Amino acid sequence: MTGRAELQFPGISVELSRIEQEFREIWKQTTDSSNPDAVLKASTLNLVITCNTPDRLPVIFQHVPELTLHHPGRIIIVYIDRNNPSAQITATITAFCQPPRYDGKQICCELVSLETGPAGKRYLPGALLPLLLPDLPVFLWTPNNLVLHSPAFSNFHKNIERVILHSPASLPTVKALYEMAGAILKTAEMSKVSDMTWAALTGWREAIAGFFDGQNGPELLRNTSSIDIRYSGAGVSLPAHLLTGWLAFLLKWRHLSGREGEYTFITPQGRPVVVCCKPDGKAIHGKELVAVTINLEPVNGDSLVFTAEQGAENEITTIAKKDDQLIFVNKIRNPAPDEAHLLCAELDNLYEDKVYLGAVQQVYKLLTAGTDGKAEIY
Amino acid sequence: MNTIINDNPLRQGMRLKRLPQPCTLIILGATGDLTKRKLIPALFSLFKQELLPQQFRIIAFARRPKTTADFVADMRQGLQEFAGIAVNDRQAEQFLALLHYHQGDFTEIEPHRQLAGVLQRYEAENGVPANRLFYLATPPSQYEAIVQNLGAAGLANSNNGWTRIIIEKPFGHDLASAMQLSGVVGGVFREEQIYRIDHYLGKETVQNILVFRFANGIFEPVWNRRYIDHVQITVAETLGVEGRGRFYEETGIIRDIMQNHILQLFSLFAMEPPAAFDATAVRDEKVKVLKAVKPLSPEDIDRKIVYGQYAAGSLLGKDLSGYLQEEGVAPDSITATYIAMKLYIDNWRWAGVPFYLRAGKRLPKRVTEIAIQFREAPLQIFGVAARDEIAANVLTLKIQPDEGISLKFDSKVPGPGGNIRPVTMDFRYGTSFGETPPDAYERLLLDAMIGDSTLFTRADENERAWEIITPALEHGQKLSVLPQYSAGSWGPAEAEELLKRDRRAWRRL
Numbered sequence A: 001m002t003g004r005a006e007l008q009f010p011g012i013s014v015e016l017s018r019i020e021q022e023f024r025e026i027w028k029q030t031t032d033s034s035n036p037d038a039v040l041k042a043s044t045l046n047l048v049i050t051c052n053t054p055d056r057l058p059v060i061f062q063h064v065p066e067l068t069l070h071h072p073g074r075i076i077i078v079y080i081d082r083n084n085p086s087a088q089i090t091a092t093i094t095a096f097c098q099p100p101r102y103d104g105k106q107i108c109c110e111l112v113s114l115e116t117g118p119a120g121k122r123y124l125p126g127a128l129l130p131l132l133l134p135d136l137p138v139f140l141w142t143p144n145n146l147v148l149h150s151p152a153f154s155n156f157h158k159n160i161e162r163v164i165l166h167s168p169a170s171l172p173t174v175k176a177l178y179e180m181a182g183a184i185l186k187t188a189e190m191s192k193v194s195d196m197t198w199a200a201l202t203g204w205r206e207a208i209a210g211f212f213d214g215q216n217g218p219e220l221l222r223n224t225s226s227i228d229i230r231y232s233g234a235g236v237s238l239p240a241h242l243l244t245g246w247l248a249f250l251l252k253w254r255h256l257s258g259r260e261g262e263y264t265f266i267t268p269q270g271r272p273v274v275v276c277c278k279p280d281g282k283a284i285h286g287k288e289l290v291a292v293t294i295n296l297e298p299v300n301g302d303s304l305v306f307t308a309e310q311g312a313e314n315e316i317t318t319i320a321k322k323d324d325q326l327i328f329v330n331k332i333r334n335p336a337p338d339e340a341h342l343l344c345a346e347l348d349n350l351y352e353d354k355v356y357l358g359a360v361q362q363v364y365k366l367l368t369a370g371t372d373g374k375a376e377i378y
Numbered sequence B: 001m002n003t004i005i006n007d008n009p010l011r012q013g014m015r016l017k018r019l020p021q022p023c024t025l026i027i028l029g030a031t032g033d034l035t036k037r038k039l040i041p042a043l044f045s046l047f048k049q050e051l052l053p054q055q056f057r058i059i060a061f062a063r064r065p066k067t068t069a070d071f072v073a074d075m076r077q078g079l080q081e082f083a084g085i086a087v088n089d090r091q092a093e094q095f096l097a098l099l100h101y102h103q104g105d106f107t108e109i110e111p112h113r114q115l116a117g118v119l120q121r122y123e124a125e126n127g128v129p130a131n132r133l134f135y136l137a138t139p140p141s142q143y144e145a146i147v148q149n150l151g152a153a154g155l156a157n158s159n160n161g162w163t164r165i166i167i168e169k170p171f172g173h174d175l176a177s178a179m180q181l182s183g184v185v186g187g188v189f190r191e192e193q194i195y196r197i198d199h200y201l202g203k204e205t206v207q208n209i210l211v212f213r214f215a216n217g218i219f220e221p222v223w224n225r226r227y228i229d230h231v232q233i234t235v236a237e238t239l240g241v242e243g244r245g246r247f248y249e250e251t252g253i254i255r256d257i258m259q260n261h262i263l264q265l266f267s268l269f270a271m272e273p274p275a276a277f278d279a280t281a282v283r284d285e286k287v288k289v290l291k292a293v294k295p296l297s298p299e300d301i302d303r304k305i306v307y308g309q310y311a312a313g314s315l316l317g318k319d320l321s322g323y324l325q326e327e328g329v330a331p332d333s334i335t336a337t338y339i340a341m342k343l344y345i346d347n348w349r350w351a352g353v354p355f356y357l358r359a360g361k362r363l364p365k366r367v368t369e370i371a372i373q374f375r376e377a378p379l380q381i382f383g384v385a386a387r388d389e390i391a392a393n394v395l396t397l398k399i400q401p402d403e404g405i406s407l408k409f410d411s412k413v414p415g416p417g418g419n420i421r422p423v424t425m426d427f428r429y430g431t432s433f434g435e436t437p438p439d440a441y442e443r444l445l446l447d448a449m450i451g452d453s454t455l456f457t458r459a460d461e462n463e464r465a466w467e468i469i470t471p472a473l474e475h476g477q478k479l480s481v482l483p484q485y486s487a488g489s490w491g492p493a494e495a496e497e498l499l500k501r502d503r504r505a506w507r508r509l
Helices: A016-032 A056-070 A118-131 A151-157 A174-188 A202-210 A217-222 A238-250 A339-347 A354-368 B033-048 B068-082 B090-096 B110-126 B140-152 B175-188 B204-215 B245-270 B279-291 B383-387 B429-433 B440-450 B459-478 B493-500
Strands: A012-014 A045-051 A073-080 A090-098 A107-116 A138-141 A162-165 A192-195 A224-231 A254-259 A262-266 A272-279 A289-296 A304-310 A315-322 A325-333 B023-028 B056-062 B099-103 B132-136 B163-168 B194-197 B228-236 B305-311 B313-315 B318-320 B338-343 B355-360 B367-374 B394-400 B404-412 B420-428 B484-486
Touching (some): A016 A107, A056 A107, A107 A118, A118 A151, A162 A174, A162 A339, A174 A354, A202 A289, A202 A304, A202 A315, A224 A238, A238 A289, A238 A354, B023 B110, B023 B440, B033 B090, B068 B090, B140 B163, B140 B175, B163 B440, B194 B440, B194 B459, B204 B245, B204 B394, B204 B404, B228 B245, B245 B338, B245 B355, B245 B459, B279 B459, B305 B459, B305 B493, B313 B484, B338 B459, B338 B493
Parallel strands (some): A138 A162, A162 A192, A224 A272, B023 B132
Antiparallel strands (some): A090 A107, A224 A289, A315 A325, B305 B338, B313 B318, B338 B355, B367 B394, B394 B404
């Protein structure tokens, strides 16, 4: 067992059938050692992480100490090596303890790494299920929706409380975005799903919602006439489309027409709203979204414009103007999304994020007009 | 502009850190210990966690002539001492830049008018709403004057934002003064603007009492007279009066601990399930259970209350002086430093279940907990010898220092014999969640900025708590001498008798 947060990997190579015995042996050695401190093993979850590129493995290992600091438990990393012709699953294990950030009590983690080739995928559910700690939630972090939509995995899915995705923010074509939305919805039929790309939009949602917190917020929302969402890069932006889907879902807008970045909706009050998702070219601090501008129909003769802009620092500046006169300026923190922190936040939640799914459903519906209407699950 | 976030459909399902709107915190009595030890470290912690609004400012209002630079230097030193920051900590300097010092006498109206001007200028220049949170960190004797001056200076309300006021305990010295204070504060601020702070309610484990009871299906069915034999609530401190003898002479253990901390734990533990987890529903239920407490009658008060005062003793190898030898304490003082009390709740859930409450200074350990002792198994089938080995099940909600929950149950000792021993099963916050719960002030300051008053005491709750302890206060004042206990012991022998008469005993902590 390693001390502190020094992660020794790959650890001990063991047979699949001996993983639990070997863990027991590790803990026994720890308590039998001359170390005067008792080791208290606390577990709050099972986290299964899938990975299919060798360059991702060291990144995942780097995240492990941070993850277990907040969420002690068993982490199982599944690496499918495309170049491995074997169907055999090899396993390595390690366990380590580290003091949490604020005091000296120890937090412990058991780490299992399973490795196989594509041919071994069908054996993975049978390898994973016995490794899950009983009575604790099971999270599956599958960054690129590598959730293996195969019949062999249906039994495994039944045991997952939550699938955590990290969908790519930029896609080459509308069709690719459409297919991705379809794949997310397919996954959601089997498990609760969350997406770190969605979580990274929290600051933007906060900024936009903040315009409508006042007493006359509902009235202002009803007067929305057009929304302009600018994003960096040249591809098709998932965040921009998720924001569009989010607004359409929560405000019950019906998609009327439009495709490929410009969409017209009808509000429940019968007003048209046009949403434009436009590439802007410039990326500010690596942020995907650049600005969101909301134009409102005149209220009592005054025209209102709300703007949320990614600022130079890690913040979004929100500006409200009435007839070109500044009403207020506010700043919302929007730190650069850090994968480990986003994942930690996702592990705090077990509920189904219906708003996210609603947003994805809206995106899927929007894009149906731009495709042949068939989503491919990849 | 009042915030009606719940009406905003875009807030639905938003998984956010709870962030307050831009606002200004005005600490009145900012040169006192509370600001340096608790408030500023708590605010700095919120700042580090990015839980304060971007446009946030702290105005320190106090009588002492100081510049902002002087005050910042004091707070910097305070952060080094109480928040463990290093010299030249970059984040700390960013935080300290939010401070502004405003000098003035709380008893005069002019400094309050000047404060109004400072606030208006700042809000206009920065285009922020007039959201203001006043924190009374002054001695309670100044509350009334401050509140009246805030009202007279037009600071109790603003047209373009919210105004709230946090009042530190004690909320009154007795029932009459509590009602008087409520009248004065209520004449200037509406009840929904008033946040009476008892930092115990900000503790994670205190809040967890509600989660433990109402989120777990297995506990609430046994949370009643059919299964529970009795309940013990203990707030034990190892400290003495620590140089604050004069203050303690005015206060005593009943006002300091029993009226607020213990009765808060008591009401959260014993209340009925609220219809919702919101300020009104939770506080309604707390008031209901406090109203159901059987009043202590003059006839049986001697049999239900034990007072005590610590005498010289020793703890952890150190000699400790007695209360009467403490600085600022009258040589014939009858101020209690220990109290044990037996209460009953006259409702269907708790009829006949005694609640033993105790609090004391200079006890052997610093412990706060609620221990629920369940009734014994109805039939002992393990023979006469086992009868002495079997102990009743005890569920303990530990508030401090080891925050968590522990269950004691009986188990067979491995081996051919039939011995039975009690064992405990522990859940500890630190080891299960990997994070030490935040300081209570962090949570409460954030709640007040957000406008959530669930964890603050309402006027009627405070007054009912005073009503419950008034007989204890009055009876104590009639005594000419108090039972003594050695510093470092678990209280006077009379406290043991209180339970022994009921064939029970205090838990060994």
